Amino acid sequence: MELPERKMRILQAIIRTYLATGEPVGSRTISKYADLNLSAATIRNEMSDLEELGLIIQPHTSAGRIPSDVGYRLYVDEMLREKEKSQQEREGVLLAREDRLENLLKQVVKLLATNTNYASMISSPVISRNKIKFIQLSQVDAQHVLAVIVIEGNLIRNTMIPVDEEIDAQELLKLNMLLNGNLAGLAIEQINIGLIAAIKQQAGVHSQLVANVIDAAAKAIEADEHPEIYTSGADNIFRYPELADQSKASRIIGDFEEKQVLGNIVRETLADPDTEGIQVYIGGEVPARGQGMEDCSVVTATYELSEGMKGTIGIIGPKRMDYDKVVDVMKQIMTQLDDYYKQ
Amino acid sequence: MELPERKMRILQAIIRTYLATGEPVGSRTISKYADLNLSAATIRNEMSDLEELGLIIQPHTSAGRIPSDVGYRLYVDEMLREKEKSQQEREGVLLAREDRLENLLKQVVKLLATNTNYASMISSPVISRNKIKFIQLSQVDAQHVLAVIVIEGNLIRNTMIPVDEEIDAQELLKLNMLLNGNLAGLAIEQINIGLIAAIKQQAGVHSQLVANVIDAAAKAIEADEHPEIYTSGADNIFRYPELADQSKASRIIGDFEEKQVLGNIVRETLADPDTEGIQVYIGGEVPARGQGMEDCSVVTATYELSEGMKGTIGIIGPKRMDYDKVVDVMKQIMTQLDDYYKQ
DNA sequence: TATTAGCACTCGTCTTGTTCGAGTGCTAAC
DNA sequence: GTTAGCACTCGAACAAGACGAGTGCTAATA
Numbered sequence: 020m021e022l023p024e025r026k027m028r029i030l031q032a033i034i035r036t037y038l039a040t041g042e043p044v045g046s047r048t049i050s051k052y053a054d055l056n057l058s059a060a061t062i063r064n065e066m067s068d069l070e071e072l073g074l075i076i077q078p079h080t081s082a083g084r085i086p087s088d089v090g091y092r093l094y095v096d097e098m099l100r101e102k103e104k105s106q107q108e109r110e111g112v113l114l115a116r117e118d119r120l121e122n123l124l125k126q127v128v129k130l131l132a133t134n135t136n137y138a139s140m141i142s143s144p145v146i147s148r149n150k151i152k153f154i155q156l157s158q159v160d161a162q163h164v165l166a167v168i169v170i171e172g173n174l175i176r177n178t179m180i181p182v183d184e185e186i187d188a189q190e191l192l193k194l195n196m197l198l199n200g201n202l203a204g205l206a207i208e209q210i211n212i213g214l215i216a217a218i219k220q221q222a223g224v225h226s227q228l229v230a231n232v233i234d235a236a237a238k239a240i241e242a243d244e245h246p247e248i249y250t251s252g253a254d255n256i257f258r259y260p261e262l263a264d265q266s267k268a269s270r271i272i273g274d275f276e277e278k279q280v281l282g283n284i285v286r287e288t289l290a291d292p293d294t295e296g297i298q299v300y301i302g303g304e305v306p307a308r309g310q311g312m313e314d315c316s317v318v319t320a321t322y323e324l325s326e327g328m329k330g331t332i333g334i335i336g337p338k339r340m341d342y343d344k345v346v347d348v349m350k351q352i353m354t355q356l357d358d359y360y361k362q
Numbered sequence: 363m364e365l366p367e368r369k370m371r372i373l374q375a376i377i378r379t380y381l382a383t384g385e386p387v388g389s390r391t392i393s394k395y396a397d398l399n400l401s402a403a404t405i406r407n408e409m410s411d412l413e414e415l416g417l418i419i420q421p422h423t424s425a426g427r428i429p430s431d432v433g434y435r436l437y438v439d440e441m442l443r444e445k446e447k448s449q450q451e452r453e454g455v456l457l458a459r460e461d462r463l464e465n466l467l468k469q470v471v472k473l474l475a476t477n478t479n480y481a482s483m484i485s486s487p488v489i490s491r492n493k494i495k496f497i498q499l500s501q502v503d504a505q506h507v508l509a510v511i512v513i514e515g516n517l518i519r520n521t522m523i524p525v526d527e528e529i530d531a532q533e534l535l536k537l538n539m540l541l542n543g544n545l546a547g548l549a550i551e552q553i554n555i556g557l558i559a560a561i562k563q564q565a566g567v568h569s570q571l572v573a574n575v576i577d578a579a580a581k582a583i584e585a586d587e588h589p590e591i592y593t594s595g596a597d598n599i600f601r602y603p604e605l606a607d608q609s610k611a612s613r614i615i616g617d618f619e620e621k622q623v624l625g626n627i628v629r630e631t632l633a634d635p636d637t638e639g640i641q642v643y644i645g646g647e648v649p650a651r652g653q654g655m656e657d658c659s660v661v662t663a664t665y666e667l668s669e670g671m672k673g674t675i676g677i678i679g680p681k682r683m684d685y686d687k688v689v690d691v692m693k694q695i696m697t698q699l700d701d702y703y704k705q
Numbered sequence: 706t707a708t709t710a711g712c713a714c715t716c717g718t719c720t721t722g723t724t725c726g727a728g729t730g731c732t733a734a735c
Numbered sequence: 736g737t738t739a740g741c742a743c744t745c746g747a748a749c750a751a752g753a754c755g756a757g758t759g760c761t762a763a764t765a
Contacts, residue, residue, distance in 0.1 A: 045728050058738050063729070081728050081745045155500045159512050167510050167520070169502050175520040177510070254616035257608050265606050272615055273597035388757050401709050406758070424716045424757050 043083030132252025137336035176239030270311025386426030475595025519582035613654025
């Protein structure tokens with residue numbers, strides 16, 4: 020949609036004012052905007068047009084206007100286009116080193132929340148390239164064999180497998196060699212029934228154990244399809260009266276804790292192939308069926324911690340969120356995450 | 363505090379009614395209680411006494427009475443004493459088998475929340491007896507050795523240790539034997555500097571690697587001092603008008619997500635040595651400095667998943683929570699968790 | 706002496722009516 | 736095309752009054 024210059028500027032003025040105050044804005048308020056120099060009456064006429072175009076809404080007859088979802092959309096797209104051009108890098112948040120991934124993610128999500136004053140989330144990175152790198156069986160005690168599976172990217176999964184009787188050390192060594200020889204370097208899709216049957220046959224008496232290990236490996240890799248999601252600053256929604264009333268807040272908090280909905284958003288963000296940068300979902304656009312998100316906007320971004328380890332960060336706030344600032348903060352965090360292991 | 367029979371029954375009637383309605387209860391309401399058979403006027407006199415004793419409070423002159431924290435305390439203690447006697451086991455919730463501890467905990471906390479309609483939490487079990495059971499080093503690739511440490515209770519920790527050059531398979535076998543021979547069966551406190559020095563000496567060129575492994579083992583065990591906390595049903599607080607207003611809800615949600623406060627409660631519960639059963643904190647008694655918990659009651663219980671693996675489950679709700687039901691549900695869950703690995 | 710009926714009084718809640726003002730659309734003048 | 740002026744709309748805020756649940760006190764009753 021292309022909008023005449025002046026209408027666009029009036030729309031921007033309306034939205035900016037509304038972002039700041041959260042109250043419907045009237046024609047007189049806009050007419051005071053220095054760089055427009057138009058009377059309230061003129062503004063009124065333009066506003067009337069903008070309403071007809073579906074960009075702004077009048078909550079009731081004698082109130083000012085508020086932006087519609089479509090209006091926000093136009094505004095946000097324009098802003099992103101501007102940002103693309105300017106490309107200024109602001110120094111701001113700084114990540115401290117963490118030796119555990121979990122703690123890094125928790126740190127990031129907290130930073131997001133405190134810097135933006137919106138509810139924030141981060142998903143643990145999902146491994147898109149999931150080859151098995153290494154398998155190791157060890158006899159832990161008489162009843163248990165420990166299977167350690169290392170996936171490409173040095174992700175480690177363990178499973179305890181119950182066994183009937185202790186396995187001879189020499190046997191175990193053979194099994195380890197068998198498994199590594201046949202499976203190392205393979206992606207999970209490449210492990211077909213024929214291969215499994217062949218390995219089982221070679222394993223002889225221990226075929227059941229081997230089956231269990233392969234099963235565990237498959238499950239381990241699959242588990243990463245459901246990334247962990249960390250959240251922070253859910254209580255920030257109470258800063259915004261339009262979300263703070265009981266029923267809305269309740270649903271948002273519920274969604275936020277349940278993580279089902281957040282999972283959908285993460286999946287959506289990662290699934291979109293051309294998502295290099297930042298994605299903005301406004302109101303009804305949020306990929307969450309029904310529920311409490313239709314009064315929110317969600318801004319997401321994809322980070323790549325290291326080769327093939329992609330995750331999502333997200334901000335959830337009112338539709339009148341400070342998109343400008345949010346996008347800035349997210350870009351900063353993204354850049355830092357992308358460089359995290361390269362330093 | 364000992365209370366005359368009749369006063370106690372009136373107090374109980376007041377509290378029960380208030381638990382159900384959440385509104386101040388008047389003398390006439392109580393006089394209709396069949397098993398008391400007293401007129402409103404008599405009740406009024408008794409209520410006046412109860413107020414003087416600090417057990418109930420009048421929010422304003424022409425309102426009914428609501429229980430004070432002390433009143434609740436008396437009521438809860440009495441209820442727990444009753445329960446002790448009757449000891450009836452009700453069948454109810456049933457835990458499904460889960461192969462991953464994390465999923466089990468998530469299942470439990472969700473069950474708690476849906477069965478009680480209060481916000482719930484569960485802490486992962488803390489290992490009190492933390493002996494090393496088994497250590498395994500494996501060469502994963504040229505730059506990395508994987509150390510797997512199994513702690514008593516079959517808890518598994520992994521650490522990737524960077525190395526300068528590949529280690530010969532025979533060498534690695536020797537190191538494994540060295541580590542297991544010296545460390546298996548020891549608790550972390552038993553591993554002193556002398557022992558470490560001795561092992562390092564035997565490790566020869568690989569002394570640095572060995573030092574790293576021991577370090578990782580220590581860290582792994584230590585990490586369990588900060589148990590993971592899972593929550594569910596935070597949105598349930600909106601069911602109770604006395605907690606649902608903006609400022610209170612905001613603080614409670616904040617505390618709930620931050621997990622700092624919940625961690626304190628968990629620590630408090632586990633620290634109390636004579637806590638065999640269930641603990642109830644009412645209002646100001648909640649072990650959380652300041653914050654939003656002073657309008658809540660917290661009921662906690664300690665479970666023991668298997669020998670020495672103790673964790674805490676907790677319910678957070680309004681002071682007028684259905685203590686009776688909550689205690690029942692918690693007892694059921696506790697029993698099932700205690701038996702979980704015995705079946 | 707313990708209990709109860711009766712009554713005046715209190716005080717928060719709900720309802721209703723009124724005012725106020727921000728904002729609009731329309732018309733006519735510039 | 737822009738602007739000033741004006742009548743109109745409608746929610747928010749406020750005040751007054753009715754209502755009623757609940758109390759404390761007193762006097763009568765068992």
